[in-house]
Amino acid sequence: MAARKVLGYTRVSTQEQVTGFGLEVQSKAIRDYAKANGLRLVRTFSDEGLSGSNGIEKRIGLARVREAAVNGEVKAVIIYRLDRLARDLGLQEMFMADMRKAGVEVLSVTEPDIDSDDGTRVLVRQMLGAIAQYERWTIGTRMRAGKAAKVSKGGYGGGRPPFGWRAEGKELVRDEREQEIIALVRHLSNDEGLSSRQIAARLEEAGHRPKVGQHWASIQVLRIIERT
Numbered sequence: 001m002a003a004r005k006v007l008g009y010t011r012v013s014t015q016e017q018v019t020g021f022g023l024e025v026q027s028k029a030i031r032d033y034a035k036a037n038g039l040r041l042v043r044t045f046s047d048e049g050l051s052g053s054n055g056i057e058k059r060i061g062l063a064r065v066r067e068a069a070v071n072g073e074v075k076a077v078i079i080y081r082l083d084r085l086a087r088d089l090g091l092q093e094m095f096m097a098d099m100r101k102a103g104v105e106v107l108s109v110t111e112p113d114i115d116s117d118d119g120t121r122v123l124v125r126q127m128l129g130a131i132a133q134y135e136r137w138t139i140g141t142r143m144r145a146g147k148a149a150k151v152s153k154g155g156y157g158g159g160r161p162p163f164g165w166r167a168e169g170k171e172l173v174r175d176e177r178e179q180e181i182i183a184l185v186r187h188l189s190n191d192e193g194l195s196s197r198q199i200a201a202r203l204e205e206a207g208h209r210p211k212v213g214q215h216w217a218s219i220q221v222l223r224i225i226e227r228t
């Protein structure tokens with residue numbers, strides 16, 4: 001009797017890449033699981049640098065797994081553990097329902113019988129999904145709090161640097177070209193009394209370029225004035 005054809009699925013977020021919980025660790029565990037259980041692992045799809053809260057439409061690897069399963073190409077999908085599939089309970093259960101409808105079993109290397117329809121097993125699976133969702137929320141809360149604390153102390157919290165500054169590593173440093181433009185804007189506004197629209201026109205005439213886009217808008221000038 002031919003071995004059942006199965007697919008593997010792995011996922012790692014940006015933060016998990018930093019902490020070393022890599023795709024290869026998951027992939028090896030999936031290969032070993034398939035071999036130990038007499039399954040024919042056809043391929044392993046991956047999503048790298050993506051949160052487990054992202055929907056299937058944003059996760060190409062998971063979308064391909066779903067497509068292959070729905071088309072009847074495999075009999076099972078192997079994951080390392082449930083939070084690799086999703087850190088959103090609704091997404092987790094939706095995927096499980098799609099697989100069940102397609103007659104495809106979902107297998108976890110570290111969590112037994114997650115695809116069972118036994119009431120206790122379903123409860124445990126959903127509890128694991130809820131815990132993963134809560135962990136995602138707490139991680140996000142800590143990251144936002146840390147960013148806010150750094151910004152409150154004058155540090156760089158990430159994102160696009162304000163005009164006059166650029167990011168180098170994890171710090172902001174002065175951009176001398178943009179600092180000269182800020183000084184010019186201040187002079188034209190305070191000393192010459194020009195409007196933001198007039199200042200934008202002067203910057204265009206002088207060949208200066210904004211941080212974003214090719215042409216100056218009055219709102220960009222106003223933001224520089226407000227910050228300085």
